[in-house]
Amino acid sequence: MKKILPFILCLCLLALSGCSDRVELQDLAIITAAAIDRLEDGKTRISIQIFIPRSITSGQSGEDPSLGSTFVREGIGDNLANAVSMLQINVPRKLFWGQCKIYIFGNKQAKSGIRDAIDFLARHPSPRGTSFLYVSEGEAKQILTLVPPLERYSGEALRKLTVDERGLITTLRDVDMGLMGESESVSMPYIKTLVSKEKGRKPHETIPVINGTAIFKKDRMVGVLNLKDTRGLLWLKDDVRRSTISIKPKGEDGAITLTPTLGEMKVSPQIKDGRWMMNVSIDIEGDIVQNETHLNLMNVEVMMKLTKEYEAALKERVTQTIEKLQQEFKTDVIDFGRRFHQKYPKEWRKVSGKWDEKFPEIEVKFTVNAKVRRPGYIGPPAALPRDEVKN
Amino acid sequence: MVIRIRRGPSRKTTKAQKAPKQASQDIPLxxxxxxxxxxxxxxxxxxxxxxxxxxxxxxxxxxxxxxxxxxxxxxxxxxxxxxxxxxxxxxxxxxxxxxxxxxxxxxxxxxxxxxxxxxxxxxxxxxxxxxxxxxxxxxGLVKYEKRSIEEPQAETAIRGPREGFTESLGVNISLLRRIIKDPALKMKTILVGKYTKTKVVISYIEGLADNTLIEEIERRLQTINIDGVLESGYIEQFIEDDPYSPFPQVLYTERPDVVSANLLEGRAILMIEGTPFSLIAPVSFFSLFQSQEDYYERFWIGTFIRVLRFLFLAISLFLPSVYVAITTFHQEMVPPDLLISIASAREGIPFPAIVEALLMEIAFEALREAGIRLPKQVGSAVSIVGALVIGQAAVQAGIVGAPMIIVVSITGIASFMVPRYSIGLAIRLLRFPIIILGGTLGLIGVMLALIILIIHLSSLKSFGLPYLSPVSTVEKNSLKDTLIRAPLWKMNHRPQLTGEYKAVRQGPNLKPGRNKGGE
Structure with missing residues (x-):
C-alpha cells in the first residue's frame, strides 16, 4: 500500500488539477483583429474579426469566396472593458485573444483619447505587447469587414503590409512607453480602405492600406502626416526600409531616381548659450534605379554632382517633416525629448513640464552624407544613341 | 513449452539447493x-x-x-x-x-x-x-545442424562486414577469434540453467577489461538459478543493475565487428549458446546511439548522423506530447498562420487532441507489431493499408486531423533512427505517459517528464558505470565519442569505464597528411 499511495496521489494530480484550463482548438474563436470605435452617444464599441476554420478546409470548399474566411462581431459598453465583456455573449466559442495582433482605433476614438483603451489592452494578459496599433480613416469596424483578394483576412493583409512594406510599426508597447515617456506623444500608421477600380469586384473585396501617420499628442490624435511626410518621419526615426527619391539635375528634363540601401542616422543634442540645438546627421548610400536624363552616370563628375543633389533632396525632405512636426503639430513623436533628457538631465528638469512649448523652438541642423555606389547594370542611359549622351 | 522462471528465492536458499544436488551427481564411476x-x-x-x-x-x-x-x-x-x-x-x-x-x-x-x-x-x-x-x-565428435553465417537482419549496414553471429556458440567464438587474434582474448564459460545447461561465455581482453568487472559479471551469472536460458534476454534481465528501468543497461548485438570494437574498448561480452545475440556490458546511454558505421564512414558524416539521431530522439519522445500540449494549452505559441491551418484541419474532429494522439499512437504501434507478426507476404500489404489507407480515410472521415497523422508518422520514423532496437522500444513506451502528462498539464507536464527522465537516467548504472557517462562525469577524452564522432586519429584514449584501465590505445600524431608519406 505504501508503494502505491504516491502513485495514486500523482494520478490525482493529473486527474483533478490538470485539464482544468484545457481548451481544444475546436472550442476557440480565434480573433484575428479588433477595432475600437467611439459611438455618437459616447459609448465604446469593440468589433472583432473571428476566423472561420471551416472556410479553408482543403478539398470541399462550398463557401462563397467573396464572403471571406472571417466574420465580425461587436460588443458595446460604457468603456472598453464593458464592451469586451459583452462580446462573448454573441459568440458560441471561447474568445481567444492570444493571436490577435491588430488593433485599429476609429478616427473618432483616436481624437477623443485612447488612454483608457491602452490601459485595458496593456493590463489584460491576453493581448500581446507586440501587437500592432493603427488608426483608421473613418470607422474602424469597416476595415474588419473587408475581404482581401490575396490574403485570407484583412488583418493578415494589414500585418503583412506593416511588416514587409514601407510604413511605421507601432506596437502596443511602443504606445504605452511613448505616452509615458518624455515627449508624451506617439505616432501610429493611419490606414484607409483601398478603393479598387477593378470592375467585377465588389466594393468590400479590397484591403486596408497605410495612408500616412497619425500623430498623437498626449493620448489624442492631433493630425495626420501624409505619405510623403511619413517617409520623412521614417528617415528621422531611422526606420526606412523601402523608398525611392527622385532628383532633378539642373538643365535636364527628366529625373534620376535612387533607392537608399544603407542608412545610418545619428542624433546629438546640444545646448549652447541657452539655445537648444539638435544635430541630425544622416549617412546614406543609394543605388540608381532609373535615369530619365541624358547624363552618363559613368562619369565621375556627373556622379559627384548627383550625390550633392541627392543630399540636398533628402535634406529638404526631412526638413519639411520636422517643420511640420514642430510648427503645425508641436508634437515630438521622434523622441528628441529623451535625447536631451539623457544628455542634459539638469537642463531637462527646467523644461520637462512644458516640453511641447520648447520643442518647436529647437533648432534642427541636418548634415546629410550621401554616396551613390551602384549605377545599376548599365552606365550610360539606355535606349539612347551614343551621341545624345551628355558627359 | 512454458518455462517457469523462479524469481523468489534469495541467494541463501540458492546455495543450499545447489549443494546436495552437486553431491548426488559427483559420484565417481x-x-x-x-x-x-x-x-x-x-x-x-x-x-x-x-x-x-x-x-x-x-x-x-x-x-x-x-x-x-x-x-x-x-x-x-x-x-x-x-x-x-x-x-x-x-x-x-x-x-x-x-x-x-x-x-x-x-x-x-x-x-x-x-x-x-x-x-x-x-x-x-x-x-x-x-x-x-x-x-x-x-x-569430441559433436555435430549438429546449424544455420550458416548470414548478414544480420536487424542490424544491417551499408559499409562493414556482412557476417553475423549464428545460434552456434562455437561458430560465434570462431568469428570473434578470427577478428582478434591476440591470446589476450579470453573466454570463460559458465553453465546457466538447471535443465538447459546453456553455455554462457564471458569474453574480454585481458589487460583492457577491468578485472573487478569480470569478477562481478561472473558472480552475477553464478547466482542465476533458473530452469533454462532460451535467449540472451534471460541473462540480461537477471544481471541488470536496475531491473525496473525501461532503459536497457546491457546492449545486445549480432555483429562480430561491433563486439570486437567493444572488446577493444575494454568492455566484456557475454555470448550465449543458442542465440545470435551477444550482450555487451557495461554500456552508457551514449553507446546506444553509436552505430558501427559512424566509425567506418568519414567523421563529418559520423558526427552529422549522431547529431541527427539525438535530434530525432527528442522528436520521437516529445513531438506528440508537445503538439498536444500546445494545441490544447498554449495556442499563443503557434505562429498565427500555422495556428489557423491547424485549426482548420482540426475543425469538426470529435476527439480532444490528447485522445486523438493516444488513438493514433496506439494504432501505429499496433500496425508495427502486426507488421512483425504477419507473414512477410502479407506484412507489406498491412503496412500499406495501415499507413496510407487508414490514415487517409481517418482524415477524410473527420475522425483524426491531418496534422496529427503527420506528427505520428514523423514520430514513428524517428524512433527507428536509433541504431539499437532496445532503446527504440524504451522510447516508444515512454511516449505514452509523456503524452498523458502533456495533455493534462500542458508544457509543464512535458517539462516534468523531461526532468523525471533526466533524474532517472542520471541515477542509472550499468555494472558500476554511470549511465550518462561520459557527459555526466565529464571525461574529456571520452567526450570525443558522444554527440560528435572525432576523427579516429584523434581518439587516442579508450573511453573511461569502471576501475583500472589502459588509457592509451594508439600512437600519438597519427593524423595523416600530405607530408606523411614523403618524410
Whole structure:
C-alpha cells in the first residue's frame, strides 16, 4: 500500500488539477483583429474579426469566396472593458485573444483619447505587447469587414503590409512607453480602405492600406502626416526600409531616381548659450534605379554632382517633416525629448513640464552624407544613341 | 513449452539447493560396466534418442553412449568402432592410454564422474565405457545442424562486414577469434540453467577489461538459478543493475565487428549458446546511439548522423506530447498562420487532441507489431493499408486531423533512427505517459517528464558505470565519442569505464597528411 499511495496521489494530480484550463482548438474563436470605435452617444464599441476554420478546409470548399474566411462581431459598453465583456455573449466559442495582433482605433476614438483603451489592452494578459496599433480613416469596424483578394483576412493583409512594406510599426508597447515617456506623444500608421477600380469586384473585396501617420499628442490624435511626410518621419526615426527619391539635375528634363540601401542616422543634442540645438546627421548610400536624363552616370563628375543633389533632396525632405512636426503639430513623436533628457538631465528638469512649448523652438541642423555606389547594370542611359549622351 | 522462471528465492536458499544436488551427481564411476550402464539407462529411461552400443574390445566389455543427432555418427562408426572392433592389440598394462592413442580424434578426454558423463553426452560428445575402469573417454565428435553465417537482419549496414553471429556458440567464438587474434582474448564459460545447461561465455581482453568487472559479471551469472536460458534476454534481465528501468543497461548485438570494437574498448561480452545475440556490458546511454558505421564512414558524416539521431530522439519522445500540449494549452505559441491551418484541419474532429494522439499512437504501434507478426507476404500489404489507407480515410472521415497523422508518422520514423532496437522500444513506451502528462498539464507536464527522465537516467548504472557517462562525469577524452564522432586519429584514449584501465590505445600524431608519406 505504501508503494502505491504516491502513485495514486500523482494520478490525482493529473486527474483533478490538470485539464482544468484545457481548451481544444475546436472550442476557440480565434480573433484575428479588433477595432475600437467611439459611438455618437459616447459609448465604446469593440468589433472583432473571428476566423472561420471551416472556410479553408482543403478539398470541399462550398463557401462563397467573396464572403471571406472571417466574420465580425461587436460588443458595446460604457468603456472598453464593458464592451469586451459583452462580446462573448454573441459568440458560441471561447474568445481567444492570444493571436490577435491588430488593433485599429476609429478616427473618432483616436481624437477623443485612447488612454483608457491602452490601459485595458496593456493590463489584460491576453493581448500581446507586440501587437500592432493603427488608426483608421473613418470607422474602424469597416476595415474588419473587408475581404482581401490575396490574403485570407484583412488583418493578415494589414500585418503583412506593416511588416514587409514601407510604413511605421507601432506596437502596443511602443504606445504605452511613448505616452509615458518624455515627449508624451506617439505616432501610429493611419490606414484607409483601398478603393479598387477593378470592375467585377465588389466594393468590400479590397484591403486596408497605410495612408500616412497619425500623430498623437498626449493620448489624442492631433493630425495626420501624409505619405510623403511619413517617409520623412521614417528617415528621422531611422526606420526606412523601402523608398525611392527622385532628383532633378539642373538643365535636364527628366529625373534620376535612387533607392537608399544603407542608412545610418545619428542624433546629438546640444545646448549652447541657452539655445537648444539638435544635430541630425544622416549617412546614406543609394543605388540608381532609373535615369530619365541624358547624363552618363559613368562619369565621375556627373556622379559627384548627383550625390550633392541627392543630399540636398533628402535634406529638404526631412526638413519639411520636422517643420511640420514642430510648427503645425508641436508634437515630438521622434523622441528628441529623451535625447536631451539623457544628455542634459539638469537642463531637462527646467523644461520637462512644458516640453511641447520648447520643442518647436529647437533648432534642427541636418548634415546629410550621401554616396551613390551602384549605377545599376548599365552606365550610360539606355535606349539612347551614343551621341545624345551628355558627359 | 512454458518455462517457469523462479524469481523468489534469495541467494541463501540458492546455495543450499545447489549443494546436495552437486553431491548426488559427483559420484565417481564404478569399475563394473554393468552398473554404469544400469545407471545411465535408468537416467535416460524413455529417451529413445539415447543410443547405447555395447561391444567387446579384446576381451573387455565396452559401451558407447551418445544422443542421436548431436554426434557425428559417421565418424563414430568409421574412426572409433572400426578401430576398436578391428583385431588390434591393445596394451593391457595401460589400456585406456593405448585406446586413446589408437583413436584418430583430437578432442578426447578422460572423465571419471557421472555428472561429467552426463554433461558430455548432453553436449553431443559420445562417452566410451570399459569394463574394469573407473574412467570413461569423452569423444569430441559433436555435430549438429546449424544455420550458416548470414548478414544480420536487424542490424544491417551499408559499409562493414556482412557476417553475423549464428545460434552456434562455437561458430560465434570462431568469428570473434578470427577478428582478434591476440591470446589476450579470453573466454570463460559458465553453465546457466538447471535443465538447459546453456553455455554462457564471458569474453574480454585481458589487460583492457577491468578485472573487478569480470569478477562481478561472473558472480552475477553464478547466482542465476533458473530452469533454462532460451535467449540472451534471460541473462540480461537477471544481471541488470536496475531491473525496473525501461532503459536497457546491457546492449545486445549480432555483429562480430561491433563486439570486437567493444572488446577493444575494454568492455566484456557475454555470448550465449543458442542465440545470435551477444550482450555487451557495461554500456552508457551514449553507446546506444553509436552505430558501427559512424566509425567506418568519414567523421563529418559520423558526427552529422549522431547529431541527427539525438535530434530525432527528442522528436520521437516529445513531438506528440508537445503538439498536444500546445494545441490544447498554449495556442499563443503557434505562429498565427500555422495556428489557423491547424485549426482548420482540426475543425469538426470529435476527439480532444490528447485522445486523438493516444488513438493514433496506439494504432501505429499496433500496425508495427502486426507488421512483425504477419507473414512477410502479407506484412507489406498491412503496412500499406495501415499507413496510407487508414490514415487517409481517418482524415477524410473527420475522425483524426491531418496534422496529427503527420506528427505520428514523423514520430514513428524517428524512433527507428536509433541504431539499437532496445532503446527504440524504451522510447516508444515512454511516449505514452509523456503524452498523458502533456495533455493534462500542458508544457509543464512535458517539462516534468523531461526532468523525471533526466533524474532517472542520471541515477542509472550499468555494472558500476554511470549511465550518462561520459557527459555526466565529464571525461574529456571520452567526450570525443558522444554527440560528435572525432576523427579516429584523434581518439587516442579508450573511453573511461569502471576501475583500472589502459588509457592509451594508439600512437600519438597519427593524423595523416600530405607530408606523411614523403618524410
Amino acid at each position: 564404478t569399475q563394473k560396466i554393468e552398473e554404469n550402464i544400469e545407471f545411465f539407462s535408468s537416467l535416460y529411461q524413455e529417451s529413445s534418442d539415447v543410443i547405447f552400443r555395447s561391444f567387446v574390445v579384446g576381451e573387455k566389455d565396452a559401451c558407447i553412449i551418445y544422443i542421436d543427432g548431436l554426434s557425428d555418427t559417421q565418424k563414430l562408426d568409421q574412426q572409433v568402432l572400426e578401430t576398436l572392433l578391428d583385431k588390434t592389440e591393445f596394451d593391457e598394462s595401460d589400456f585406456l592410454l593405448s585406446v586413446k592413442n589408437k583413436l584418430p580424434i583430437s578432442n578426447i578426454k578422460n572423465i571419471s564422474t557421472y555428472s561429467a558423463c552426463i554433461d558430455s553426452i548432453g553436449n553431443g560428445s559420445p562417452i566410451l565405457l570399459f569394463d574394469g575402469y573407473e574412467e570413461a573417454l569423452s569423444l
